[in-house]
Amino acid sequence: MTLFARTSIAAAAALFSGLAAAASIGGLVNTGAGQSTGSTDTNYKYTATGNAAGLSGFGVVSNGNADPFPSWLPNTSSSSWLIPGADQNTNYSPTGNSTFTWTLNFDLTGFDASSASFSGHWAADNNGVLLLNGVAISSISGQRGYADWTSFSASSGFLAGVNTLQFVVTDTVDQTYNFTGLRAEFLSSNVNAAVAPAVPEPHTYALMLAGLGALGFIARRRRS
Structure with a gap:
C-alpha cells in the first residue's frame, strides 16, 4: 500500500474514532480518611430532623478508644467513623x-456519566438508606448497623455534572446509652473521559475520501 493511501486511511480513522481514557472518580472520599481524632471532615x-431537628454541620472524626x-467497627488508616x-x-x-x-x-x-460506576461498603448507628441522586442503592436495617459492613454499588443513575450521595442515618430513641455516626469506604470507581468529536480541516476530508478510494482501487486490483 502506498504512503499516500496509508496516510489517508489514518486520517479517516482519526475522524471516526476516539479513545476515552478511564479514571477513578474524584471526590469519592472515605469518611475521616487520613484525619486525626476530633478533626472536621468537610x-x-x-x-438533622426529628428529635435533633435544626442541627447541621460537618462530620467530626471519632475517638476510636x-x-x-x-x-x-474499629477506625483504620483507610477510614474513621464520623459523628455530629x-x-x-x-x-x-x-x-x-x-x-x-x-x-x-x-x-x-468533563466525563462520560454513562460509563461511571463505583462500589464500597458502609456502616451506621443505627440504620439507614444510601441514595445516589435521590435513588436508593443500599440500605441498613435492624439495630446493629454499626457492627458489620453493608455493601453498596452503582453503575447507572449518574449525572453529567455534580452528583449527590446521601447517607440517611436513623438514630433510634434511647434514654440512656445512645450514639450515632457514619462510616463509609469506597473500594473501586471508574469513569471514562468525555471525548469531543473532532472537527476536521477541509484537507482531512480530502485525505479521507482519497484513502477510501485507494482502498477500493486496491480491492479491485486484487479481484482482477
Whole structure:
C-alpha cells in the first residue's frame, strides 16, 4: 500500500474514532480518611430532623478508644467513623428518633456519566438508606448497623455534572446509652473521559475520501 493511501486511511480513522481514557472518580472520599481524632471532615455535611431537628454541620472524626467502641467497627488508616459533634457521648435521641442526612458531592463534568460506576461498603448507628441522586442503592436495617459492613454499588443513575450521595442515618430513641455516626469506604470507581468529536480541516476530508478510494482501487486490483 502506498504512503499516500496509508496516510489517508489514518486520517479517516482519526475522524471516526476516539479513545476515552478511564479514571477513578474524584471526590469519592472515605469518611475521616487520613484525619486525626476530633478533626472536621468537610467532605461530609449533615442536617438533622426529628428529635435533633435544626442541627447541621460537618462530620467530626471519632475517638476510636472511647465509647461506643469497641461496639462500632474499629477506625483504620483507610477510614474513621464520623459523628455530629465534638462530644462523642451526646445522646441526640433521648425522647424520639433522629434522622441525620450525611451528604457527599462529586463532580463528573468533563466525563462520560454513562460509563461511571463505583462500589464500597458502609456502616451506621443505627440504620439507614444510601441514595445516589435521590435513588436508593443500599440500605441498613435492624439495630446493629454499626457492627458489620453493608455493601453498596452503582453503575447507572449518574449525572453529567455534580452528583449527590446521601447517607440517611436513623438514630433510634434511647434514654440512656445512645450514639450515632457514619462510616463509609469506597473500594473501586471508574469513569471514562468525555471525548469531543473532532472537527476536521477541509484537507482531512480530502485525505479521507482519497484513502477510501485507494482502498477500493486496491480491492479491485486484487479481484482482477
